[in-house]
Amino acid sequence: MKTWALLSFTACGISLLLCGCGGGSTPAVVSPLAGNWLLVGPMPTNEFSFPPAPPTPSGVRLAMTFDVAGDQVIAGGFGSNFCDNVEAGFEFGDVAGGILATDGSFTVAPTTSPLEAVSIKGTAPKGSGEPWSGSYTVSLGGAHLPACDANFSGTFTAISFPLVSGVYVGTGSTLAGPNGVPKAVPLTFEVTLQQGGTVTNPGNGAASNYFSSALLIGSIKVQGSPCFSSGATQSTPASAVFGNMVEARFLMDDGSTLIVSGPLTDVTESHIATGIVLVEGGKCGGFSNAIELRGLDRQS
DSSP: OOOOBOOOHHHHHHHHHHHHTTTOOOOSSOOTTOEEEEEESSOOOOOOBOSSOOSSOOOOEEEEEEEEETTEEEEEEEEEEEETTEEEEEEOSSOEEEEOOTTSEEEEEEOOOSSEEEEEEEEOOSSTTOOEEEEEEEEEOSTTOOHHHHEEEEEEEEEEEOOOEEEEEEEEEESSOGGGOOOOOEEEEEEEEEEEEEEEOTTTOOEEEEEEEEEEEEEEEEESOSSOSEEEEOSSSOEEEETTEEEEEEEETTSOEEEEEEEBOSTTOOEEOOEEEEEESTTTOSTTOEEEEOOEEEOO
16 A cells, blocks of 8 residues: 655745755746656546556656756656555655756756655756656655555656646535534635746745746635635745645635645646645634645636
């Protein structure tokens, strides 16, 4: 059985990306490698699939988001693998870094993690949106992993998909009321998202000139909650898109933080499979307080 390795990119990834770029100066030319790429499709999923196997098990799936500053390549990704009759997802435990050679070749790998080690090799495209080829190797840690999960590798032709942009809506319900009192309350969500923006240094809050394709900016409106009605993403901790995984943190008008996360289900980016929205702090925050939100659909 697989272990779902959740990436804490929103807390540390943007800061490492900024540091990896030497403090953040805007590249003179935007590299064709920058942006979102589907390396091995279809889009990865974070849904567990237990025996019996799904009708058409898809094997390895892998999506990436790249930034390039000078000769530095910074990347993060999300993937899933069907193995030993079980399917589940994995995410990089940290931001991956590498050097872009003069011929366009590069290798990126995250800092050493006991849960996963991922290496991506390829040659950057010469034009924006053009496919490019490469190879990947993945090693997953954890007890009692089957051999097909511990190490796998392959080749790919990467396909570009757009930066996330639009208004997404969905309906859900609370799993518990204030102070942990169970009470199902229907809620409606309107989430405005824009991927790509200028990074703020999380260490001192200073603005930089560095534009990151991974950074996610947005706002949220919630109807039906007795605790909050609106919120917006903040510079720290930052929100981000890593491959096809959307991770948005909204500071709400009651002081709470809403964490909305889930994978884009296909390259049209029309649906985000959110699942559970976590509530931290404020009037309704707490371990037992969460919101069931099956998904968000793009309206515009």
